[in-house]
Amino acid sequence: MNLRIDLQIISDWIPDGARVLDLGCGNGTLLTHLQQRNVTGYGLEIDNSKFADCIKAGVNVIQVDLDQGLPQFADQSFDFVILSQTLQAIKRPDFLLQEIARVGKQGIIGFPNFGHWQCRLQLALGGHMPVSRTLPNEWFETPNIHLCTINDFEQLCKNNNIAVLSRSIVNHKHKDTLGTRLLPNLFGQVALYQIKPQ
Amino acid sequence: MPVIIPADSVGLVSPQTLHIDTPITLDCGRTLASYDLVYETYGKLNTDKSNAVLICHALSGDHHAAGYHDMDDKKPGWWDTAIGPGKAIDTNYFFVVSLNNLGGCKGSTGPTSINPETGKIYGPDFPIVTVSDWVESQSVLADHLAIQQWAAVVGGSLGGMQAMQWAISQPERLRHALIIAAAPKLSAQNIAFNEVARTAIKSDPDFHDGHYTAHNTLPRHGLGLARMLGHITYLSDVAMGEKFGRALRNDTINYGYDVDFQIESYLRYQSENFVDRFDANTYLLMTKALDYFDPAKEFNDDLTATMAQIKAKCLVVSFSTDWRFSPERSNEIVNAMLNAGTDVTYAEIEAHQGHDAFLMSIGRYIDIFQTYMQKIAAEDGDS
Numbered sequence: 001m002n003l004r005i006d007l008q009i010i011s012d013w014i015p016d017g018a019r020v021l022d023l024g025c026g027n028g029t030l031l032t033h034l035q036q037r038n039v040t041g042y043g044l045e046i047d048n049s050k051f052a053d054c055i056k057a058g059v060n061v062i063q064v065d066l067d068q069g070l071p072q073f074a075d076q077s078f079d080f081v082i083l084s085q086t087l088q089a090i091k092r093p094d095f096l097l098q099e100i101a102r103v104g105k106q107g108i109i110g111f112p113n114f115g116h117w118q119c120r121l122q123l124a125l126g127g128h129m130p131v132s133r134t135l136p137n138e139w140f141e142t143p144n145i146h147l148c149t150i151n152d153f154e155q156l157c158k159n160n161n162i163a164v165l166s167r168s169i170v171n172h173k174h175k176d177t178l179g180t181r182l183l184p185n186l187f188g189q190v191a192l193y194q195i196k197p198q
Numbered sequence: 199m200p201v202i203i204p205a206d207s208v209g210l211v212s213p214q215t216l217h218i219d220t221p222i223t224l225d226c227g228r229t230l231a232s233y234d235l236v237y238e239t240y241g242k243l244n245t246d247k248s249n250a251v252l253i254c255h256a257l258s259g260d261h262h263a264a265g266y267h268d269m270d271d272k273k274p275g276w277w278d279t280a281i282g283p284g285k286a287i288d289t290n291y292f293f294v295v296s297l298n299n300l301g302g303c304k305g306s307t308g309p310t311s312i313n314p315e316t317g318k319i320y321g322p323d324f325p326i327v328t329v330s331d332w333v334e335s336q337s338v339l340a341d342h343l344a345i346q347q348w349a350a351v352v353g354g355s356l357g358g359m360q361a362m363q364w365a366i367s368q369p370e371r372l373r374h375a376l377i378i379a380a381a382p383k384l385s386a387q388n389i390a391f392n393e394v395a396r397t398a399i400k401s402d403p404d405f406h407d408g409h410y411t412a413h414n415t416l417p418r419h420g421l422g423l424a425r426m427l428g429h430i431t432y433l434s435d436v437a438m439g440e441k442f443g444r445a446l447r448n449d450t451i452n453y454g455y456d457v458d459f460q461i462e463s464y465l466r467y468q469s470e471n472f473v474d475r476f477d478a479n480t481y482l483l484m485t486k487a488l489d490y491f492d493p494a495k496e497f498n499d500d501l502t503a504t505m506a507q508i509k510a511k512c513l514v515v516s517f518s519t520d521w522r523f524s525p526e527r528s529n530e531i532v533n534a535m536l537n538a539g540t541d542v543t544y545a546e547i548e549a550h551q552g553h554d555a556f557l558m559s560i561g562r563y564i565d566i567f568q569t570y571m572q573k574i575a576a577e578d579g580d581s
Contacts, residue, residue: 042536048545048562052569055543062532062544072533 003033005175009168009192010082010108014039018079021103023066023096024086026050028059035059041078067091070099077103084110085190088144094156101162101197110192113169115149115185134189150185157195165194206282207274208240208265208289213305216342222300222335225490228325232314235339236305237261237297240281241289243343248578250345251287252336252372253277253296254353254360257428257484258476260304263296264289277354279559286568287352291575295343300335301327301483309479310411322408322479329356329363329491336360337368349574350374351510354556355523356484359491362531366493369509374574376567378515379556381527382501382534383492388522391431392485395424399478408479421478422469429468434519434552501534511541513570515563517555518548543570 003011007030014020016037022030025043027050035058043054044064054061064072067090070081081104083096088111090096100107112134113119119130129139137144148156150169157164169180169188179187203209216235223229238261243250253263255276264281266274280286281294298306301324309324340348351361351372358380365375381388399405402420406413430438442461457463497503512535516528525546535542547563549555555563 042542048547048566051543051545051566055566055569055573058573060541060543062536062542063546072529072536074537077537 003029005170005173006084006110006190006192007033009170010084010110013108013166013194014080020080020082021070021073021078023081023083023100024089025054025059025061028054028057028061030082030084031059032057066096069095070103073103075102076105078105080104080106080108082108084108085112087111088147090146093146093148094160097156097162098160101160101195105196106165107162107195108193109153109195110190111148111153112144113150113185113188113191114147115151116189117186120186132189150188150191153191153193157193161198162195163198165196167194168192203266203269206284207278208282210269211238211240211262211265211267211275213238213261213267215305216339218335218338218342220338222331222338224325224331225328226325230300230307230325233300233307233335234305234311235297235300235307235335237295237339238263238265238275239296239343240264240294241292243293243345247345248347248349249292249575250340250343250348251292251294252340252348252351252364253281253287253294254332254336254351254357255296255299256353256355256357257488258425258472258481259357260302261296261298261306262304264294277557279557280564280567286564286571288568288571288575292349292571295339295345297336297339299327299332301480301487303477303480308477309408309483310477319411320479321411322482324479324483326483326486326490328487329359329493330367332360332487333363333367336364337371340371346371348372348374349578350376350571352376352378353380354378355380355553356488356491359488363491363493365508365510365512366504367507369507372510373577374513374570375508375510376513376515376570377528377531379517379520379523379528379553380514380531381523382494382530384489385527389489391427391522392489395427396482396485398423398427399482405478408482410478416473417478418470418473421473421476421481422466424478424481425469425472425476426465429465431522432553434521434550436519436550437552437554440550501530502537505531505534505538505540508535508538508540512543513566514542514544515556515566516544516546517551517553517563518546519550520553520555522553 018039020041022043025045043061081100122130169184171189219232221229221231262275263277264275283290298304301308303310309320313320351364353361358377361375361377399420402417404415405417445460447463451458494501494504516525532544549560
C-alpha cells in the first residue's frame with residue numbers, strides 16, 4: 001500500500017510496537033499502516049461516516065470532539081500523539097497542543113503552511129483569501145478556521161515550552177526541495193513536526 | 199392475518215426449553231435448586247463452535263428476538279431489524295442464541311413459575327436476580343450448547359449491560375462485546391423513574407402485595423402506568439413531537455379529562471397492550487436488576503480497574519437523543535476502557551428516536567453494526 005508522503009514521514013518517526021493516539025484519524029489509513037509494525041492504540045474522530053473503513057481494517061476508533069481536549073486520557077499515557085492535517089480545524093489549537101504534550105511522551109503534528117508564497121501572493125496581489133491544493137475550500141465554507149504559518153507554529157511551541165525534536169517541510173507533492181530547505185516558510189506547503197514538552 | 203415471510207427473515211422458529219438441575223446461588227444469597235431457560239436459536243453452529251452469538255434482552259424483552267412463531271404473527275421477534283440472513287447479525291454465518299432471562303415471564307423460571315417447594319407460583323417470593331446472575335445462568339446455557347467461547351455477546355440497554363458484565367466476569371468466554379445504548383450503572387434519575395414505576399404497580403389495589411394471581415386478578419392499572427412512564431423515557435421529545443405533535447384524536451378538544459390528544463391515546467394503547475403480555479412481579483424484578491447493576495462496585499468503584507478485566511474487543515454505540523442512557527453514559531464506559539487499554543470502538547449515532555433507536559433500522563448504526571459483525575466473521579474465518 002502506498003502511503004501519502006506526509007503519512008509516510010510520520011510513520012517513519014514511529015518505532016515498532018509504539019502505543020499511539022491518532023487525533024482526527026479519518027478512515028484510519030495511518031493506523032492501518034502502523035498495525036503492520038505492531039503499533040497499537042486508538043484513532044479519535046468526530047465524524048463517524050468513515051468508521052466502517054476503520055472497523056474493516058481492525059482500527060480502534062473512538063468518536064470524540066477534539067475541541068474538548070483529551071480529558072479522558074492520563075498524563076504521558078501514549079508514546080506518540082499524532083495530529084495530522086487537523087490542527088487548523090480546531091477551535092483552540094494552543095489548548096490542544098498543550099493536551100498533546102500532556103498525554104503523549106512525544107507529539108507529531110502536521111499542518112498546511114499558510115505562509116507559502118502562493119497564499120501570500122493571492123492575498124497580497126489578488127486581494128482574496130487563498131485557495132490552493134492543500135487548502136481547497138473557499139473562506140465561507142472552510143473547516144480550516146485557524147490557519148497558521150511555520151513561524152507561527154514554532155512561536156506557539158516556544159510559548160508553551162514545547163521543544164521541536166525534528167521538522168520536515170515539503171511541497172504540495174509532499175516532496176522535499178531546495179526551496180523548502182532554504183526558505184521553508186515561503187516554499188513549504190505541508191509542515192511536519194515531532195515535538196516534546198520541555 | 200398471515201404474513202409472507204420476507205427473504206431476510208430467519209423464518210418460522212420454535213423456542214426450546216433447557217431444564218437445569220444444577221443449583222444456582224444468586225447474588226441475593228438464595229439458591230434455586232433447579233430452573234428452566236427458554237431460548238431460540240437462528241442459523242447453524244459450525245463444527246469448531248466458533249460462530250455463536252448471544253443476544254441479551256432488555257427490560258421487557260424475551261427469547262423471541264427474530265422470525266415468526268407462526269404464520270398468524272403480526273410482528274416478528276423484537277430485534278428482527280438486526281438478526282437474519284444478510285442483516286447486521288447475519289444468520290448465514292452466525293449461530294444466534296437468544297434466551298428469556300431467569301426471572302422473566304415468557305417461559306424461563308420466574309415469578310409466574312411454580313415453586314417446586316410449595317407447589318404454588320412464586321409470585322413476589324421469587325428471588326431478585328442481578329445482571330451477574332443472568333451471566334452465570336447464560337453461561338450454563340452456553341455449556342449445554344457446547345459453546346466454549348461466544349464470537350460475540352450483543353445487547354442494547356439492559357442487554358448491553360449483560361454484554362458488559364460478560365466481558366468483565368467471564369473474559370475468556372467471549373471474543374467481542376457489543377454494548378449498545380447502555381450505562382455503567384444507573385443514575386439517581388434512572389432509579390427515580392424505576393421507583394415511580396414500581397410505586398405505580400405496588401399501589402394498585404389489585405396488586406395484593408404481589409399475590410394477584412391468587413386473587414384471580416391483575417394490577418392492570420399500575421403495570422399500565424409503569425409502562426406509560428417507561429415508554430416516555432424510551433422516546434425523545436423530538437420523536438414524540440414528530441409522531442404525534444399536538445394532534446387531536448377527534449379534531450376538537452373536549453374540555454374534559456378523557457383523551458384529547460393522540461399522544462394520550464397512544465400511551466393508553468401501549469399500556470393496555472403491555473398488561474396482557476407482561477407480568478407485574480417480573481417488571482418489578484427487572485427494574486431492580488437495572489438499579490443494582492454496578493460492576494465497578496466489586497473493584498472499589500474504579501471503573502477503569504473494572505474494564506481492565508476485559509479481554510474481548512468491544513463496540514460501544516450510543517444515540518444522540520437517548521436521554522435514558524445518554525451518550526455521556528456511554529462515554530463513561532468508553533473512557534474507562536481507553537484508560538484500561540481495552541480494544542474499543544465507539545460511535546455516537548445521530549438519531550431522533552431516543553433510547554428506542556437501538557431497535558431500529560438506522561442507516562449509520564446498522565452500517566457500523568454490520569461492518570463490525572462482518573469483521574468478527576472474517577477474523578473467525580482466518581483463525
